[in-house]
Amino acid sequence: MNLVNNQELKNRIKNVAQANVPDVRARVLAQAPMPTPRRLPSFRLAFGGAFALIALIMFFVWPTATGVYATVHLDINPSIAIDLDESERVMDVRALNNDAQDLLDAIDLNGINAFDNLVDILIDEAIAQGMMTDDNPFIMVDITGRDEAFIHELYGRLSERIPAHAMARIPNVEVIRGSAEDARPDEVDRAHQHNMSVQRLRLIEAIIEKTDYDFETLRDMRVADLMHLAREHGIEPRGNRPDMTPGPPNRP
Amino acid sequence: MSETTLDHAVAKLKRGDRSAFDVVYDQTKTKVFYTILAIVHDYSLSEDIMQDTYIKMLESLPSYRRRGKFEGWLLTIARNLALNTLRNRKRSTHVDPQENLDWFGSTESVAESHAELAEWLKELNDGEKEIVIRHAVLDETHKSIAKTMGKPLGTVTWTYQNALKKIRSKAGESRE
The missing domain is CATH 1.10.1740.10 (RNA polymerase sigma factor, region 2, helix turn helix motif)
Structure with a gap:
């Protein structure tokens, strides 16, 4: 073999690699059902454009006229922040880490302004991308906002809706409820600074207190890994304790 | 395509x-x-x-x-x-x-023209193999590999060059 330069060697390595890929095509086709297209009812096709236009107006114009009423943090390891208005319309969706960016990259958010609908889509995609699994069945929900009743209702609904939606695929799904109502301003600031929810920050700090783990190691862990570590050391997130009634925090 | x-x-x-x-x-x-x-x-x-x-x-x-x-x-x-x-x-x-x-399975599955190079790749240690695969096959940059593997950029570049050198050396041995 005459190896001329790095580029040629690189190309040859690539060729070897390609020739060495196992063929699983037949096994996949034998096991996986072919996708069946989702057919839209004709009235939905007819009015699709109108709905899309209304959705665009709701998505882009409405938020400018209103303030953020509540912020919902959903954390699996993809960590996502969702700003809501008073009518539970989605004003903004933010990826707080790389996994969340991967998750959101696969979703077309245009036209999705109903919060419940968005949560279902996020759960579906997290399961599809293998981020939420039997082994990582936890989703941490932390809600900050101004209206105690609004937040209480939202906690209650998400605690039921997420397991119900994921149940068929992840039977052991567990929603970890937040507890940011008594968050101190410095906790809120640190959570913002580290791009995470108050609940996640508190869990990490509780683990640091009882173990040798440092913040840098824990900050990128999945919620499942944090929960395993926490429970190994007798730590239960505050919102999950029987004596805690999840409620609103001091500010969104 | x-x-x-x-x-x-x-x-x-x-x-x-x-x-x-x-x-x-x-x-x-x-x-x-x-x-x-x-x-x-x-x-x-x-x-x-x-x-x-x-x-x-x-x-x-x-x-x-x-x-x-x-x-x-x-x-x-x-x-x-x-x-x-x-x-x-x-x-x-x-x-x-x-x-x-x-890492590379059975060489029986590799086309005959590539079998020799596949054998040389097997001689690399795990770190070298990973870097060679990420750079040569997955087209990742050295910088991206360094970030993924948590290694300094210089180490990744050096390891990659060293791996190529090993392969060249094996190629030389086989020609002699």
Whole structure:
């Protein structure tokens, strides 16, 4: 073999690699059902454009006229922040880490302004991308906002809706409820600074207190890994304790 | 094959056109397999995870909304399945990460013209193999590899060059 330069060697390595890929095509086709297209009812096709236009107006114009009423943090390891208005319309969706960016990259958010609908889509995609699994069945929900009743209702609904939606695929799904109502301003600031929810920050700090783990190691862990570590050391997130009634925090 | 061709095949597959799977599979199989191999360092295990990746892709395709690149979405599925498998293995068994697992499978499966080079690649240590695969096969930059592997950029560059040198040296031996 005459190896001329790095580029040629690189190309040859690539060729070897390609020739060495196992063929699983037949096994996949034998096991996986072919996708069946989702057919839209004709009235939905007819009015699709109108709905899309209304959705665009709701998505882009409405938020400018209103303030953020509540912020919902959903954390699996993809960590996502969702700003809501008073009518539970989605004003903004933010990826707080790389996994969340991967998750959101696969979703077309245009036209999705109903919060419940968005949560279902996020759960579906997290399961599809293998981020939420039997082994990582936890989703941490932390809600900050101004209206105690609004937040209480939202906690209650998400605690039921997420397991119900994921149940068929992840039977052991567990929603970890937040507890940011008594968050101190410095906790809120640190959570913002580290791009995470108050609940996640508190869990990490509780683990640091009882173990040798440092913040840098824990900050990128999945919620499942944090929960395993926490429970190994007798730590239960505050919102999950029987004596805690999840409620609103001091500010969104 | 262009990205547009892949996108077109994905759209056909989403509509239930079974023949489009071949195009999607052929276009993506190398990156899918080596993305997994670079994480689990085991040929047989990577083969199983590769199978699961395509099955999961087909199951999830009806709800896939085209926003980012399809290949990125597929590789994310592969990466997460590989990481989950690795976590499960580490939890249930004591796997020695330094164990020299079979990265390249059986050379019987490699075309005769490449068999010699495949054998030389087997001579590399795990760190060198991973860097060579990530750079030469997955087209990752040295900078990106350094970030993923948590190594200094200089170390990655040096290791890659050193690996190529080893391969050249083996090539020289075989010519003599």
